[in-house]
Amino acid sequence: MADTKPRTLFDKVWDAHVVEQLPDGTCVLYIDRHLVHEVTSPQAFEGLRLAGRKVRRPDATIAVADHNIPTEGRANGIKEADSRIQVETLERNVAEFGVPYFPIMSPQQGIVHIIGPEQGISLPGMTIVCGDSHTSTHGAMGSLAFGIGTSEVEHVLATQTLLQNRAKNMLVRVDGVLPVGCTAKDIVLTIIGKIGTAGGTGHVIEFAGPAIRALDMAGRMTVCNMSIEAGARAGMIAPDETTFAYVRGKPYAPKGEALERAIDWWRSLPADEGAVYDKTVVIDAAGIAPMVTWGTNPEAVVPVTATVPDPTAEPDEAKRAQLARMVEYMGLTPGQKMTDLKIDVVFIGSCTNGRIEDVRAAAAIAKGRKVAPGVRAMVVPGSGIVRDQAEAEGLDKILLAAGFEWREPGCSMCLGMNPDKLTPGQRCASTSNRNFEGRQGPGGRTHLLSPAMAAAAAVTGHIADVRELG
Amino acid sequence: MDKFTTLTGVAAPLPMANVDTDKIIPARFLKTIKRTGLGVHLFDTLRFDADGKERPEFVLNQGPYRKAEILIAHENFGCGSSREHAPWALLDFGIRCVIAPDFADIFHNNTYKNGILPIRLPRAVCDQLMEDARQGDNARLTIDLEEQVVVRPNGEKIKFEIDAFRKHLLLNGLDDIGQTLQHAPKIDSYEARQTQEKSWMPGISV
Helix, strand or coil: CCCHCCCCHHHHHHHHHHHECCCCEEEEEEECCCEECCCCCCHHHHHHHCCCCCCCCCEEEEEECCCCCCCCCCHHCCHHHHHHHHHHHHHHHHHHHCCCCCCCCCCCCHHHHHHHCCCCCCCCCEEEEEECCCHHHHHHHCCCEECCCCCHHHHHHHEEEEEECCEEEEEEEEECCCCCCCCHHHHHHHHHHHHCCCCCCEEEEEEEEEHHCCHHHHHHHHHHHHHHHHHHHHHHCCHHHHHHHCCCCCCCCCCCCHHHHHHHHCCCCCCCCCCCEEEEEEEHHHHHEEEEEEECCCCCEEEECEEEHHHHCCHHHHHHHHHHHHHHHHCCCCCCCCCCCCCCCCEEEEEHHHCCHHHHHHHHHCCCCCCHHHHHHHCCEEHHHHHHHHHHHCCCHHHHHCCECCCCCCCHHHHHCCCCCCCCCCCCEEEECCCCCCCCCCCCEEECCCHHHHHHHHCCCCCCCHCCCC | CCCCCCCECCCEECCCCEEEHHHHCHHHHCCCCCCCCCCHHHHHHHHHHCCCCCCCCHHCCHHHHHHCCCCECCCCCCCCCCCCHHHHHHHCCCCCCEEECCCCCCHHHHHCCCEEEECCCHHHHHHHHHHHHHHHCCCCCEECCCEEEEEECCEEECCCCCCHHHHHHCCCCCHHHHHHHHHHHHHHHHHHHHHHCCCCCCCCCC
16 A cells, blocks of 8 residues: 555655656656745746746745855945846846845845745745755755756746656664764765765655754754765755754744644654665764865865875776876875865855854854964855844854954855855865865865864864864 | 757767766856857866866867767766756757766756756766767767667667656657646646645745
8 A cells, every 4th residue: 555655754745745747757746945046047037038927936936146146345236247137137037027035135135045944934844946956955954955957947937846756765874973073064074975976866865863863953954955965966854843943933934823733744754664765874973073075076075184095096997087186186195184284265154054053163163263374264154144143142253353254145155156266276175065176266176174174274274173173 | 949859970078977067167157147158168177278278188179079969978977066057058069968877866857958868878888989989070979869779880779768758858849847837737726735734834925
């Protein structure tokens, strides 16, 4: 009996959103929330206009500009013409199609994946999409959230559905207790190091186990955020009391009796006893150390205590060539200690680590210390709400006193679409999600790590083990 | 969207794994509000040096491959971001088919929406086709979508798999939205049911 077969969290959320299944298995999947930003939407709105179509559910859609807006002097407008045109185009489109929009100067503005949960727009059990691969972030709420291309953005705007094939189930269970000095970022980097950048392709990953349960919502979002770096379009964490406590009081979340009804349903979402996963990976949290990437994809990651790997030790010829290319691009010497790598720039922010908890972690290290000479260290809050909260706690003062820059919210140097870019050869300790060649600026060299580790790099001037800073 | 039925053309060998979307089209070129015109920036960092001069060693800067319509690569092609600018740039350059052992999911979806056919074949077969491709103009490949085969220059046919629905859309050049709107009554009734069952779910207004 199909109805009595134990189901996973993903199965339950998927099943609840199937409008129709086509003969070949493709499903028309209903979408509860659609987040829209300036870079991947202009061509979608243009498509609607050309076809004479409307936005089917403006009340299930929210737009915000985040990718290419400047993180300083914003009140004076956007200097770069092409960026300005994209933002103006978004503003014209949301006005024409009646889509709710958080303007650039409003406190609700921020990185689309920060503001969804923060505003209570992203809720458990929902299907959530956005024209951005890091939409997987929202899976931390216990929702099915994934990135889509611009044609699919247009499809959702027009129909509130997507044509999708059901993904496979993958379970990543993190047992035990995370050691002191380690964070959600170290968990997810460890996972990607273990399963590889394509380890989750075709799957939705459910993160489970005591070490995941113990994370706060910010940490869970960091983990789900990087699901896509393991190839999985979506990562999910079953909703629990931590989730419900987070949702309570959020501006767009249900209130009172409606919230209690919602929670009743949300409690039914965790996987049934005996639910089957196509793949299972188990990791012992006790073995996790603060992690740093050394190469040009997130799988090229080592504990901070390790050395740069030697490509000649790799038996496969194609892989050996790829590793050698990484060593060359990153300007490294095999066998070099990671902690000997001097850095030029520190970037703390992004949809991976731009939440208030991340700013607090950075400020805790920065307090009473100074950014090392020659290092540029920037902190970019993920939203206006994060910025205001940090300022209310005096974190901006601590960071500024230590010599960090305190900037306005946006995607910033995660992908260098705005003026925040690395110059060729610069080495950056970054809390973002991708260390691809040229990601943070042409020729730039990115080392991914946690906010505390990034702050430690800022104050020492090199990659440093945060556990030794005390 | 243009139909995809058969294609005979020069295939460019790109023996790299994990070709990410930042490599296919760096973020600085995403600041456009159009779908066209991105071909000149395809593989920008691999194709051009810091001064904008062509790197002669890169395959798409070499003789016949300037007109390549097929690209052959290694594992996990298109990993990274959801930017549809990646298939737009490929298409604008003239690439209508990418052959690789496997693709990243979002990129894979995005190709179909633009009339580009992604073909998954085992690594050993990709390497064989790459050898064919290295002969440039003298070794065109033919892709026959109806028959689901890649025809090598020596006439050998290699079968590939594709979802029936996606094949139907590509062969007929159909747009997804039109297809989905045929199910509009079902969407209406789903919405009506959801309004009842999930009445706790608030709408967004600002």
